[in-house]
Amino acid sequence: MADRSFLDWPFFDESHRRLAAELDEWCGSELHEHDEADVDAECRTLVRKLGQAGWLRYCVPAAYGGVHERLDVRSLALIRETLARHSGLADFAFAMQGLGSGTITLLGTEEQKRAYLPAVAQGEKIAAFALTDPGSGSDVANMETRVEEADGGYAVNGAKTYISNGGIADYYVLFARTGEAPGAKGISAFVVDAGTSGLSIAERIRVIAPHPLATLRFDDMRLPASALIGERGKGFAAAMATLDIFRTTVGAAALGFARRALDEATARAMTRRLGNATLADNPITQSKLAEMVLDVDTSALLVYRAAWLRDVKGQRNSREAALAKLHATDSAQSVIDKAVQIFGGLGVTHGVPVESLYREIRALRIYEGASEVQKVVIARAHLSEFAP
Numbered sequence: 001m002a003d004r005s006f007l008d009w010p011f012f013d014e015s016h017r018r019l020a021a022e023l024d025e026w027c028g029s030e031l032h033e034h035d036e037a038d039v040d041a042e043c044r045t046l047v048r049k050l051g052q053a054g055w056l057r058y059c060v061p062a063a064y065g066g067v068h069e070r071l072d073v074r075s076l077a078l079i080r081e082t083l084a085r086h087s088g089l090a091d092f093a094f095a096m097q098g099l100g101s102g103t104i105t106l107l108g109t110e111e112q113k114r115a116y117l118p119a120v121a122q123g124e125k126i127a128a129f130a131l132t133d134p135g136s137g138s139d140v141a142n143m144e145t146r147v148e149e150a151d152g153g154y155a156v157n158g159a160k161t162y163i164s165n166g167g168i169a170d171y172y173v174l175f176a177r178t179g180e181a182p183g184a185k186g187i188s189a190f191v192v193d194a195g196t197s198g199l200s201i202a203e204r205i206r207v208i209a210p211h212p213l214a215t216l217r218f219d220d221m222r223l224p225a226s227a228l229i230g231e232r233g234k235g236f237a238a239a240m241a242t243l244d245i246f247r248t249t250v251g252a253a254a255l256g257f258a259r260r261a262l263d264e265a266t267a268r269a270m271t272r273r274l275g276n277a278t279l280a281d282n283p284i285t286q287s288k289l290a291e292m293v294l295d296v297d298t299s300a301l302l303v304y305r306a307a308w309l310r311d312v313k314g315q316r317n318s319r320e321a322a323l324a325k326l327h328a329t330d331s332a333q334s335v336i337d338k339a340v341q342i343f344g345g346l347g348v349t350h351g352v353p354v355e356s357l358y359r360e361i362r363a364l365r366i367y368e369g370a371s372e373v374q375k376v377v378i379a380r381a382h383l384s385e386f387a388p
C-alpha cells in the first residue's frame with residue numbers, strides 16, 4: 001500500500017486529498033494491463049476514458065471546461081503521480097493533454113481557446129507539443145524549422161522529431177523559427193490541425209517503453225494568420241513558460257513510478273524466503289529499502305514544493321521545477337533499479353511490474369530537458385543570486 005502520509009503536508013488542501021483518493025480508486029477499477037503492441041489504440045481509449053471520467057478537466061482553465069480558474073500544478077502533479085503508480089501509458093495520455101494545450105491556455109486567443117480547450121478536457125481532441133528539431137535537439141533556441149509569410153498566412157518547412165502523440169494527435173502546438181532575431185528571440189508558436197496539407201508523419205519511432213511517437217515533416221505547409229499563438233518572436237518564452245508548469249509534473253510521474261517500485265519491492269522482500277528468513281530480514285535489503293524511502297520522500301518534497309510555490313505563492317518556479325525534475329527522475333531510476341535487484345531474476349521478466357517500470361522511467365531523464373539541462377537551469381539561478 002503506497003504511503004499516503006505526504007497528503008497531510010501543508011502544500012495541500014482538502015480538495016487535493018479528495019482528488020488523490022478518488023483518482024486512486026478510479027485507477028484501481030478502470031486501468032488494466034495494456035497491450036504494448038498497439039499503443040495507438042490503447043492511448044486513444046485512455047484519452048477518451050480520462051475525458052469521460054472528468055480527470056482531463058484539470059488540464060484546462062475553468063472558463064473552458066476545466067476545474068480551477070488557472071491550472072493548479074499540485075492537482076496536475078497528484079494526478080500524474082497517481083496515474084503513473086498504476087499505468088505509465090495512462091500517465092502519458094493525461095500528461096500530453098496538458099502539455100499539448102498548455103501554450104494555448106497561457107497565450108492563445110479567445111478563438112483558439114474555445115476551439116481546442118473544451119475538446120481537450122473532454123478527451124475529444126488529442127493534443128501534442130512539437131518543439132524538438134532533429135538538428136538542434138536540446139539546443140531549442142537554435143531550432144531550424146522555418147516559417148515564412150505567404151498569402152496572408154504562413155508557410156512552414158522543416159521537421160520535428162520524438163513528438164509524443166505524433167501520428168494520433170488531432171492537433172500539434174508547433175514552435176518554429178520566424179526569424180525576428182537570431183536564437184531564442186526569433187521563434188514563434190502555432191497551432192496546426194493534424195489534417196493540414198504539407199504535414200506528414202515521416203517516421204514512427206519505437207522506444208523502450210512504447211508510446212505513440214513520431215517524426216513530423218513540413219513541406220511548404222500553409223497556415224492561416226490565425227494559427228499564431230501569442231506574439232511573433234515570443235515562442236521560445238511561451239515554450240519555457242509551458243515547460244515550467246509541466247516539468248514539475250514530470251517529476252511527479254517519476255515519483256509515481258518510484259512509489260510503485262518501492263511497494264512492489266517491499267511486498268516481495270517480506271514474502272521471499274531465503275534460508276530461514278525473508279529478504280526483508282536481511283540488513284543489506286533493509287539498507288536498500290531505506291535508501292528507496294529516502295529517495296521517494298525527498299522527491300515528493302521537491303515536487304510538491306515546486307507546485308505549491310507556483311500555485312500559492314504565484315512565483316515563477318523555474319529553479320524549483322528543475323530541482324524537482326532532476327532529483328525525482330534520477331532518483332526514481334535508482335529506486336526502480338534497486339527494486340529489480342530485490343526481485344532477482346523475476347525483476348527482469350516480462351509481465352512483472354518492476355520490469356516495465358525499469359523501461360518506463362528512462363526517457364523521463366531525457367525529455368522536457370535532459371538532467372544536464374536541468375543542472376544548467378539550477379546553476380544559472382544559483383549564480384545569479386551572487387551576481388554583483
Ligand SMILES: Cc1cc2nc3c(=O)[nH]c(=O)nc-3n(C[C@H](O)[C@H](O)[C@H](O)COP(=O)(O)OP(=O)(O)OC[C@H]3O[C@@H](n4cnc5c(N)ncnc54)[C@H](O)[C@@H]3O)c2cc1C
Pocket residue numbers: 129130131132134136137138139161162163164165207213363366367368369370371372373376
Ligand atoms: C520518449 C520521448 C518523448 C518525447 N516527447 C517529446 C515531445 O512530445 N515533444 C518534443 O518536442 N520533444 C519530445 N521529445 C524530445 C526530447 O525533448 C529530446 O530528446 C531532448 O530534448 C534531448 O534532445 P536530443 O534527443 O536531440 O538529445 P541531444 O540534444 O543530442 O542531447 C544528448 C545528450 O547530451 C546531453 N546534453 C544536452 N544538452 C546539454 C547541456 N546543455 N549541457 C550538458 N549536457 C547536455 C544530455 O545528456 C542529453 O541527453 C521526446 C523524447 C523522448 C525520448
